[in-house]
Amino acid sequence: MFCIQCEQTLNSPVAKGCIFAQGMCGKTAEVSDLQDVLVKYLQGISFWAKLGADYGYHHPQVNRWSPQAFFSTLTNVNFDPVRMYEFIQEARHYKSALEKEVKAVVADHSGVIPPLTVAALMDIPAAQEAVIQFAPMASLNQEKKSLDDVLGAYLLCLYGLKGVAAYMEHAAVLGQTDDEVYAQYHGIMSYLGDSPDDLQELLQTALQVGELNYRVMFMLDKGETSRFGDPEPTQVNVGHVKGKCILVSGHDLEDLYEILVQTQDKGINVYTHGEMLPAHGYPQLKTFKHLVGNYGTAWQKQQTEFADFPGAIVMTSNCIINPDVGGYKDRIFTRSIVGWPGARHIVGEDFSEVIDCALSLEGFREDARPHLITVGFGRAALAQAAPAVIQEIRAGSIKHVFLVGGCDGDKRDRNYYTDFAQKTPEDTLMLTLACGKYRFNYQDFGNINGIPRLLDVGQCNDSYSAIQLALALAEEFQCGVNDLPLTLVVSWFEQKAIAVLLTLLALGVRGIYLGPSLPVFLTPDLLEMLVETFDIRPISDADSDLKVMLNS
Numbered sequence: 399m400f401c402i403q404c405e406q407t408l409n410s411p412v413a414k415g416c417i418f419a420q421g422m423c424g425k426t427a428e429v430s431d432l433q434d435v436l437v438k439y440l441q442g443i444s445f446w447a448k449l450g451a452d453y454g455y456h457h458p459q460v461n462r463w464s465p466q467a468f469f470s471t472l473t474n475v476n477f478d479p480v481r482m483y484e485f486i487q488e489a490r491h492y493k494s495a496l497e498k499e500v501k502a503v504v505a506d507h508s509g510v511i512p513p514l515t516v517a518a519l520m521d522i523p524a525a526q527e528a529v530i531q532f533a534p535m536a537s538l539n540q541e542k543k544s545l546d547d548v549l550g551a552y553l554l555c556l557y558g559l560k561g562v563a564a565y566m567e568h569a570a571v572l573g574q575t576d577d578e579v580y581a582q583y584h585g586i587m588s589y590l591g592d593s594p595d596d597l598q599e600l601l602q603t604a605l606q607v608g609e610l611n612y613r614v615m616f617m618l619d620k621g622e623t624s625r626f627g628d629p630e631p632t633q634v635n636v637g638h639v640k641g642k643c644i645l646v647s648g649h650d651l652e653d654l655y656e657i658l659v660q661t662q663d664k665g666i667n668v669y670t671h672g673e674m675l676p677a678h679g680y681p682q683l684k685t686f687k688h689l690v691g692n693y694g695t696a697w698q699k700q701q702t703e704f705a706d707f708p709g710a711i712v713m714t715s716n717c718i719i720n721p722d723v724g725g726y727k728d729r730i731f732t733r734s735i736v737g738w739p740g741a742r743h744i745v746g747e748d749f750s751e752v753i754d755c756a757l758s759l760e761g762f763r764e765d766a767r768p769h770l771i772t773v774g775f776g777r778a779a780l781a782q783a784a785p786a787v788i789q790e791i792r793a794g795s796i797k798h799v800f801l802v803g804g805c806d807g808d809k810r811d812r813n814y815y816t817d818f819a820q821k822t823p824e825d826t827l828m829l830t831l832a833c834g835k836y837r838f839n840y841q842d843f844g845n846i847n848g849i850p851r852l853l854d855v856g857q858c859n860d861s862y863s864a865i866q867l868a869l870a871l872a873e874e875f876q877c878g879v880n881d882l883p884l885t886l887v888v889s890w891f892e893q894k895a896i897a898v899l900l901t902l903l904a905l906g907v908r909g910i911y912l913g914p915s916l917p918v919f920l921t922p923d924l925l926e927m928l929v930e931t932f933d934i935r936p937i938s939d940a941d942s943d944l945k946v947m948l949n950s
């Protein structure tokens with residue numbers, strides 16, 4: 399196996415990337431190899447899909463399925479070799495069907511089929527054992543033993559595009575699809591399937607990935623807000639209440655909605671977990687009285703927190719980790735692209751299995767002491783707060799705004815973000831995003847003339863809302879985003895964060911602080927280029943960084 403896509407990858411003098419029998423996340427070499435084969439297939443499928451799109455031909459099923467399958471290879475999403483093999487079989491089917499259809503379309507237009515890419519030419523065997531033996535041919539570092547600038551830039555594009563694919567799937571679940579966006583996705587995927595080795599071209603492609611992601615985040619924002627309303631500031635209890643319970647984790651609001659509908663009047667309380675916390679701010683979700691609160695904190699704590707949860711658990715997307723460790727595999731359910739060997743997988747919209755499981759369990763015996771936190775500062779709420787923020791900036795009561803966004807993880811270096819949040823001066827605001835906030839969102843940071851100092855914008859994809867606020871402030875102050883008293887402090891963990899980072903770079907945002915460590919696939923040369931072009935700054939310690947931020 400060779401996997402280097404996330405922040406917890408192996409980085410030692412012996413190995414750069416997870417290369418042994420199992421990755422640091424618990425992904426086996428078998429699953430990793432199957433994922434490499436799947437990605438190659440997807441790149442081959444994209445060759446035909448892009449060619450079809452050039453002739454105005456779009457295949458809705460392939461467009462919907464391809465990013466979904468790519469999403470299944472993202473960190474902490476699917477650990478099940480059986481499911482991976484099923485994806486490969488589906489890919490085989492789609493590739494041959496699409497090839498035939500697109501050839502016919504090209505012939506109808508008296509067109510010419512361009513030279514096939516490496517991935518489109520790849521002939522992958524059908525039997526599972528043969529697929530595994532074939533895997534080294536599809537490995538991401540097959541031609542190179544060590545990481546060089548070209549492979550690093552290639553991986554920046556591939557992993558960024560994987561993050562985009564995840565958001566495309568989240569948007570599609572909410573009915574947001576766009577043939578033009580799919581064509582761009584297939585174009586980049588197909589390009590990556592031809593073993594590109596032009597460094598400058600790859601770096602340009604990375605920015606195209608960022609631009610594409612901006613468009614996809616717009617679609618996702620539209621999907622979420624048109625379906626469930628604009629998030630509004632809402633207090634959420636993070637202490638549990640007595641009774642039977644279901645915990646819903648991940649990013650998929652539609653699944654949460656379905657579960658809320660199907661558990662109505664069943665005597666079951668529903669809790670959010672992790673990236674589902676912002677759901678409480680959506681008008682169409684918060685009307686459900688049995689959506690009682692949020693349980694637990696960030697993904698890496700689930701093995702102890704889920705073990706203590708006396709109900710059923712549904713993982714709608716990343717991040718899942720080994721449920722055997724906490725002994726709760728019999729009451730955890732996976733959805734869509736998520737998979738764990740032996741864990742029950744719910745297909746379709748019927749959650750009765752989850753409900754039966756919750757009813758068979760004891761639930762919480764008593765209420766915990768309530769503790770309220772506030773969520774819901776999405777795009778509209780931020781726009782509403784903007785005039786007051788502008789006024790306070792003008793009056794000098796708000797000196798600086800920080801966006802402390804991104805993922806959480808296990809490393810001790812991540813204490814930086816707690817430390818940073820605690821040390822931000824009282825005349826500064828903090829916007830938060832994604833699961834990194836769990837390190838400090840239980841604390842009360844007070845307010846500035848009625849404006850809460852900590853404003854939770856939502857999930858990682860809601861960076862779209864934060865970008866809109868930054869653009870509005872820049873317009874108001876008639877300056878560029880980089881001239882605002884605003885600093886982005888980003889914690890990355892997996893590929894969605896890479897997609898968001900590339901979006902920010904594509905929008906020309908400079909001076910982003912990035913941590914806790916830098917992606918291992920960024921070679922020293924690549925890093926130097928990013929620092930020179932975008933002034934990317936690796937985090938150091940909270941005191942020194944704050945000093946620089948507040949004086950710049």
Ligand code: FSO
Pocket residue numbers: 474672673697716717804805806832833834857858859891892894895
């Ligand atoms: Fe966190 Fe996991 Fe949103 Fe990520 S739950 S780490 S960036 O997958 O998706 O913030």
Ligand code: SF4
Pocket residue numbers: 401402403404405406407408415416420421422423424425430472473474
């Ligand atoms: Fe390693 Fe991360 Fe890949 Fe898991 S996802 S195998 S931890 S690089």
